[in-house]
Amino acid sequence: MLGKTANGLYWMYRYLERAENTSRLVETAQRIALTRSSGNSDDEWGSVMQSAGVFEGYRGCHDGVSKDAAIDWMLRSPDNPSSLFSSISSARKNARLVRTALTHEVWEAMNGCYMSAQKVLARKVGERDLPGVLGDLRQRTALVRGATHGTMLRNDIFDFARIGTFLERADNTARILDVKYYVLLPSAYSVGSNIDNVQWETILRAVSARGGYRMVHGNQVSPRDIASFLILDKRMPRSLNFCALKIRDNLNYLASDYGTRPPAFRLADRLVRRFLSHDIDAIFEFGLHEYVQNVLGALAELGQQVEIDYRYYE
């Protein structure tokens, strides 16, 4: 496979995952804003944009934070390379680049997703249409993922697609933890105020984990359990541990396919050990914020190493 093709697959699936995460973040924030009993929720949009890693860009072209401007920035802005539309466009552009590596069904699902985004995101999305638009586009991206699972060979093409998916997902979960870490700190344990409940729910919703959490931990919501669920739980498909294991698995398939084990594999292995060898108390003791920062750094380093090992660029 061409290095360029590996690169295109990796980014196609990263952007696809990013599109999904962005839409989930917007949906969550909108819901919280609507159900909040009092106060100005505009600050909340700042932290949502921070979770999506697009706040700095936003501040570069806006004076203040408002809900409308924030939603538009996250959904449609061409100036925001991670907006929902930019992400879907980039995913589709990469899909065109690697068209020969995709099945017909995957390509059509991707192209259909883009055509749909072009239509529903052509104009500002009003409050009333927001749930419909987000739901429709998430179905479209899910269709691409479904076609990928149902029709693609399990070879190196699939491995690069999965590595892109899980690096992006891990990055996303880590960023949510990074922005919200303070509501999960032990000092917040006994507070139990209404505000905290809202914050905790925001976190769980943003990773579509409310149902999963309940199955594992019942109705007792505690910040310690939430942190553990999002960082360490191996069953939770958006937890850092789960993502790291998947990345390592796929790098391992590549290694046995190609007959060599490049440095990226060692980095992934080190990342996994980090989750295996600590429990949540040790993480708190180390410092949740520092821990998440370290993970974010390790993910970035891993991404760069994959790029080098598999010759994405000249």
Added chain:
Amino acid sequence: MFLAMGGIETFDEMWGTRAELRAPYQSFQTWLEGEDPARLRAKQREAEEVFRLTGITFNVYGRAEAEERLIPFDIIPRIISGPEWQKLSRGIEQRVRAINAFLYDIYHRQEIVKAGRIPEEMISRNDAFLPQMIGVEPPGGIYTHIVGIDLVRTGDNQFYVLEDNARTPSGVSYMLENRETMLQMFPELFSQNRVKPVQNYPANLRRSLAACAPATDGPPRVAVLTPGIYNSAYYEHAFLADQMGVELVEGHDLRVVDGRVAMRTTQGYEPIDVLYRRVDDDFLDPLNFNPDSALGVPGIMDVYRAGGITIANAPGTGIADDKAIYSYMPEIVEFYTGEKAILENVPTWRCSDPEALAYVLDHLEELVVKEVHGSGGYGMLIGPTATKKDLAAFRKKLKARPANYIAQPTLSLSTVPIFTRAGLAPRHVDLRPFVLVSPEGINITPGGLTRVALKKGSLVVNSSQGGGTKDTWVLED
């Protein structure tokens, strides 16, 4: 007989000149009569949806990514009988053989010049002549691995070659997708008519390219070279690579390693044997041609000259489809095959000749004037439909650079009906059959790409200027 459109009755391929249904369309017409127009309209829309979702689009030159356009597809097929096709394909084969012999000759001993059949300056002073190719032996002796011969029809038995495309003819993906779409939408038509298949084109292309490979130890490795996703024909490049099961590469995926052209894979550089390039000569090698090119591969020409790779089509083939050389094609065919050309040329005035120029200036209103190196229907004057201002401007251009132009009579191109809201309506068409050349022989896909001018009365079929396409049937006789 070619003069002045409308001066002679237009030949319709379905209804002839006297509204009598022609034989190849008989069975189709029976089917059509039984069809509900509303259902056909729905099918026409459905076809468009299929094309859009599949991404069968072309990018308009110089525009951004958002400007991907569909080439309109018309559901009424263009039908050619078996015997008609037999004669055409004999003529095409003869012409393609002559073109290859001509290219070998002008890059070697130039017998045709020595024999006085073509003036020396037509070659040496031609921009499309590539001095770097002099004395080069292309692997397998083939110059034009893929050729598209543009044909027009003016009557029951009258076809003309309008243009030879010997560089990188495009459009074959539309030929294939048009058939695919028709098969999906109207399967019954293919049970009722025996239509020669076209679907083995990609397999034939791969076999034909592999047969031109330099000597290799294993099976030849083939790749398609594209300028990238913003190129107008990117869809086709990806389509062909996909259908052939070969890699689609760009210049920056390639480099010369140990005297071979190699592509950067996830496991290091791997050599390739045959490069089906869809970039122009100028951009092929920044070391040997345009130094600013970011599309090509530095040093590929040196590998080529040393016999280390096959480039398809060979560099320098453009001289064979140059419009000034075109006017010599009857002589070229005769010189190399010893036979008279089966397919006729459109009579052509070379404006470099003062007598011809005087005639052209006098009859501008009835002629088509083309740039010698132009393509895509740009930079061309259609006398009968031009405004006074256009005519005056072209007169000036002709006098300033006569050698840059040729002129031809306005042909009364044949029509084939298209499906419109108001029913069937005749529109002008041309035909581009696709030809593969290898040491194993010449392979012509039955039919080719029919381009149709969708605007009433228009003669311009180019997709960049509002043309559409049709499925082209050749019937088994």
